[in-house]
Amino acid sequence: MKSAAQNFRLSAALRFAAATALGAVALVSASAHAGTVSTEPEESTVNSIPAPKPSWFFVQRGFVLPGTAIYDSATGKYVAQIETATLGDLAIDPNGKYYYSAETHWTRRIHGTRQDYISVYDSTTLKFEGDIDIPGRILVGGREHNFIVSDDGKTGYIYNFSPVSSVNIVDFAKRKFVKSFELPGCADLILNPGVGLAALCSDGSLAAIDLTGGKVDITRTDPFFSATTDPIFDNVQYDKAKGQVVMMSYTGLVYTAKLGAKPTVGAPFSLQEAAGLRKAEAKPLDLNWYPGGGQPTALHRASGHLFVLMHAGEYWTHKDGASEIWDVDLAARKVVKRIAVEGHPTVLNVTQEASPKLIVVAEGEGQGAGSGFAGTAQVIDPATGEIKHSIKDAGSGLVQLAN
Amino acid sequence: MKLFNADGLGEKVLRRFAGGTSRRGMLARIGVALVAAPVFPLLPVSRAEAAKPDRSPESKTVFARNAQTTDDTKCDYWRYCAIDGSLCTCSGGGIHSCPPGAEPSPVSWVGTCINPDDGKAYLIAYRDCCGKSFANKCNCDGSDRETQLYTQQLNNDIIWCFGTKSMEYHCSTAVMVGAA
Numbered sequence: 001m002k003s004a005a006q007n008f009r010l011s012a013a014l015r016f017a018a019a020t021a022l023g024a025v026a027l028v029s030a031s032a033h034a035g036t037v038s039t040e041p042e043e044s045t046v047n048s049i050p051a052p053k054p055s056w057f058f059v060q061r062g063f064v065l066p067g068t069a070i071y072d073s074a075t076g077k078y079v080a081q082i083e084t085a086t087l088g089d090l091a092i093d094p095n096g097k098y099y100y101s102a103e104t105h106w107t108r109r110i111h112g113t114r115q116d117y118i119s120v121y122d123s124t125t126l127k128f129e130g131d132i133d134i135p136g137r138i139l140v141g142g143r144e145h146n147f148i149v150s151d152d153g154k155t156g157y158i159y160n161f162s163p164v165s166s167v168n169i170v171d172f173a174k175r176k177f178v179k180s181f182e183l184p185g186c187a188d189l190i191l192n193p194g195v196g197l198a199a200l201c202s203d204g205s206l207a208a209i210d211l212t213g214g215k216v217d218i219t220r221t222d223p224f225f226s227a228t229t230d231p232i233f234d235n236v237q238y239d240k241a242k243g244q245v246v247m248m249s250y251t252g253l254v255y256t257a258k259l260g261a262k263p264t265v266g267a268p269f270s271l272q273e274a275a276g277l278r279k280a281e282a283k284p285l286d287l288n289w290y291p292g293g294g295q296p297t298a299l300h301r302a303s304g305h306l307f308v309l310m311h312a313g314e315y316w317t318h319k320d321g322a323s324e325i326w327d328v329d330l331a332a333r334k335v336v337k338r339i340a341v342e343g344h345p346t347v348l349n350v351t352q353e354a355s356p357k358l359i360v361v362a363e364g365e366g367q368g369a370g371s372g373f374a375g376t377a378q379v380i381d382p383a384t385g386e387i388k389h390s391i392k393d394a395g396s397g398l399v400q401l402a403n
Numbered sequence: 404m405k406l407f408n409a410d411g412l413g414e415k416v417l418r419r420f421a422g423g424t425s426r427r428g429m430l431a432r433i434g435v436a437l438v439a440a441p442v443f444p445l446l447p448v449s450r451a452e453a454a455k456p457d458r459s460p461e462s463k464t465v466f467a468r469n470a471q472t473t474d475d476t477k478c479d480y481w482r483y484c485a486i487d488g489s490l491c492t493c494s495g496g497g498i499h500s501c502p503p504g505a506e507p508s509p510v511s512w513v514g515t516c517i518n519p520d521d522g523k524a525y526l527i528a529y530r531d532c533c534g535k536s537f538a539n540k541c542n543c544d545g546s547d548r549e550t551q552l553y554t555q556q557l558n559n560d561i562i563w564c565f566g567t568k569s570m571e572y573h574c575s576t577a578v579m580v581g582a583a
Contacts, residue, residue, distance in 0.1 A: 064537060087562065110536065110571035139562035139570060143552065161555060163510065163565050187552035202554045228557065231550045284464045316464045319546045 048124045049080050051096040052402030054352055057359045058082070058090060060397025062374055063141065068101075069395055073357045073379045076389025080126060083119070087139050089147035091156060092402050093172075097123055100172070102137055102147045102158055118156065118170060132175050134168045136160040142294045142398055144235050145188040151240055157189050157197060167197070169211075181216040183209070188234050190245050192259045198245065200236070202227045206245075206263050221257075224265045225249055230282045233291070233318075237299035237306070246306060246330065248297045250318045251280040252290060254306065254328065271308065274328060275335035284314050292320040293346035295398055300356045304330045307358060307382065309348050310338075321346045321362060327382060339385040343376055349399040350382070358382050363396040464547045467517040475577075478543035482527050482577035485514030485545045487559035491532050491574040493541035499578040501532035507576065508533055509566045512559050515548055515583045524583040533564035535573040 070079035085103035138161040156170040186199040196211030204223035252271035309322035321344025327337035345360035364373035377394035470481035495502035564570040
């Protein structure tokens, strides 16, 4: 009498023989159909990608997932991942040669010595080229204006909050930290051509930061908004060609400021009134349409159209996801189109192509709001509202563009 | 119950700074703190009091009108009107206690929340618990009177693990400071 173990070995041997025979038949059959199969040994290779294209968009994976995913809005296809950290900030070289990742780590994972630095990656191989130590950076993520690069690509500016507010300057050509300066009461770094930087301040003003001399000279405009009653969203829109910045407040006031040594801020207009509705109030119990999300506005610079994530609700719901995107003609001060969107996206950007495409991202489902799981990205044609591509598990953080 | 002591907290923070800096560096830091008064995280207490928040029924946000006072593991618990993060009450901690192995941040962002039982407004300090990986349990994102990075003390996106051994964020508490 065979033991159970012998029975198992026999049946296993039979199964193996049968599987091998079937496999051989399948291989012959496949070979017969596919022609010749090369049996030359293959080598492992590494792909490369083109320099960043105007149709590409860069999605931070989210609060709990490292990496920034590159997608092509023309095809909806995934291109590659840039190695960024959680709570990191990505900046893209305007010349298209490098990606810069500002990040923070500790020598022993979550304890030990804190290290803040900029990692440099070649834009076509995505290979790590080196890093630049900096004295610190704010840990927050989800902002476009904590790490910016000068228009010539030579200088990087990194915002730090320790909790003293300051700015670090990095020379990308020499790959060296240059200096830091204190920026009390202000944040959200904006390029200010010919001057240095600009920033939003807690007294409701815009600071001009003159970096042209040896001494950093910071001056402020008169206050023009309330930083506590009707704040301006951090992710403001910088337009190099016009030398201006476009800003959106919680109630939907649209401000435009001309940059320079002494910035000038124009009179704002109400987004709701621009849509033929009642102006929104900065108090609860006023049901209206409000802008909301982490990255609620996007500017198509050539046409002067501002796109805004909007939701119906009350005041102090400025983090809520959108049910519509409003298309604002800034010159005419009119909302010219309202596009319905699904999934309550909180992040928006627009490609700068002649026929732009909107990119929206909604956070994925997790353990409640802010869990930071990757959600769905949608590519939308602003002319028709048609969803051109829908990409699951794309990310939940910022959407950035190369130009 | 341990009461909030602004002087004691200030002393604690300054001692931490003093322990790692020279006297000249210390003076420089105090100078920076004075210059940077709008962003120094102890000052929101006095700033918030000076602001005299509107306590009228009309001032109640949609959060305040729907808040409850019995379950602090839910996002609609009244103190969470401006919290952002993982609730420590769901991850081995409490409303003002960090989970084992985590360290409370001595500084924080603040919110003004209305208790529906008495209709009064209270100042709440959202102190992060730090030094452990993100708990990722019961994540909430309250936004009452929450602002942007240029008013840091009222922004809840920032990792507020300052003055702790590690800045790794674990979860958030909602500590009663006092009547607003």
